[in-house]
Amino acid sequence: TLWLWGKSLIATSLIVVVSLFVVVVNYSEKPYFLLQPVFGQTFSNHWMFSKQPYKAFKPHLGYVSIPKQEPLKLHCELCSIVSSSGQMLGQAAGLQIDRSPCIWRMNNAPTRGFEHDVGWRTTLRVVSHTSVPLLLQKPQYFFGQGNDTVYVVWGPLRNMRKDGKGIVYNMLRQAVENYPHARIYVTTEDRMNYCDMVFKKETGKDRIQSGSYLSTGWFTLILAMDMCKEIHIYGMINDTYCKTEGYRKVPYHYYEAGSRDECAEYMLHESAPYGGHRFITEKSVFAKWAKTHAIKFFNPPWQLS
Numbered sequence: 158t159l160w161l162w163g164k165s166l167i168a169t170s171l172i173v174v175v176s177l178f179v180v181v182v183n184y185s186e187k188p189y190f191l192l193q194p195v196f197g198q199t200f201s202n203h204w205m206f207s208k209q210p211y212k213a214f215k216p217h218l219g220y221v222s223i224p225k226q227e228p229l230k231l232h233c234e235l236c237s238i239v240s241s242s243g244q245m246l247g248q249a250a251g252l253q254i255d256r257s258p259c260i261w262r263m264n265n266a267p268t269r270g271f272e273h274d275v276g277w278r279t280t281l282r283v284v285s286h287t288s289v290p291l292l293l294q295k296p297q298y299f300f301g302q303g304n305d306t307v308y309v310v311w312g313p314l315r316n317m318r319k320d321g322k323g324i325v326y327n328m329l330r331q332a333v334e335n336y337p338h339a340r341i342y343v344t345t346e347d348r349m350n351y352c353d354m355v356f357k358k359e360t361g362k363d364r365i366q367s368g369s370y371l372s373t374g375w376f377t378l379i380l381a382m383d384m385c386k387e388i389h390i391y392g393m394i395n396d397t398y399c400k401t402e403g404y405r406k407v408p409y410h411y412y413e414a415g416s417r418d419e420c421a422e423y424m425l426h427e428s429a430p431y432g433g434h435r436f437i438t439e440k441s442v443f444a445k446w447a448k449t450h451a452i453k454f455f456n457p458p459w460q461l462s
């Protein structure tokens with residue numbers, strides 16, 4: 158029994174030490190934040206990653222800056238992706254989200270007024286070409302000096318072409334001219350095709366022939382799997398959620414109170430013969446990816462076998 162007692166004492170001490178360590182790491186300011194700007198401001202990240210040697214991040218050729226066309230170069234130990242879903246409301250996940258080194262949001266989803274539920278910080282935003290005009294309504298807020306959020310914009314070539322005929326690309330160029338500190342990247346044509354190809358490979362359906370559009374969530378997850386060692390996703394429902402008895406009815410976007418219910422919107426899109434997002438199909442693909450990548454889903458949680 159003495160031997161057993163000794164063993165449990167060691168186990169208990171170990172648990173205490175580990176918990177203390179976790180608490181210290183979680184509560185230290187800006188823990189292992191590692192979101193690297195491209196060649197420009199090479200602020201030292203040695204202090205942030207003292208225990209690990211400096212990692213040279215491979216530039217990602219699928220995303221290039223405006224206007225210099227430099228590849229996106231970032232890496233993060235843990236990215237928390239905050240969905241724009243009404244599921245975010247009333248979960249009080251803000252503090253937990255803000256403890257991640259990197260916090261990703263989509264489109265123009267606001268933090269102001271929703272901090273308690275969605276967090277305060279934003280390190281990166283993945284933005285649809287259709288949402289760019291919404292950002293440009295508040296250019297100082299999104300792109301003003303002192304804002305080091307990285308913007309990654311996706312869109313079809315017709316809007317994103319760089320020859321002067323891409324209407325969204327032109328808007329972004331203008332924004333960078335007005336706000337030279339803004340860090341805006343666009344998804345290259347090759348990368349857009351790659352994202353389509355992944356959809357076809359995973360679902361067997363041709364995205365264009367099936368008359369659908371990929372969602373910003375799709376582009377976000379593909380980017381995150383290349384950039385983040387670990388991914389925590391908040392507020393995303395799974396592919397069977399809307400068929401579950403007594404599911405929680407929430408607005409489609411947390412910042413659009415009174416808009417159509419999320420599941421109603423999903424059903425509409427899933428069955429739209431043309432121009433819809435296949436949100437539900439995408440979710441079943443995400444569940445598959447979560448088996449081979451370090452992806453966890455919170456609020457609601459997903460049970461992944």
Ligand SMILES: *[C@@H]1O[C@H](CO)[C@@H](O)[C@H](O)[C@H]1NC(C)=O
Nearest residue numbers: 268279282298299303304306
């Ligand atoms: C920068 O913009 C983000 C939105 O992407 C916003 O949440 C944040 O408050 C802004 N930061 C500053 C310092 O203005």
Ligand SMILES: *[C@@H]1O[C@H](CO)[C@@H](O)[C@H](O)[C@H]1NC(C)=O
Nearest residue numbers: 395397398401457459460461
């Ligand atoms: C999907 O969500 C529903 C509702 O939250 C839940 O009952 C079900 O267990 C979830 N399935 C998986 C595979 O996570």
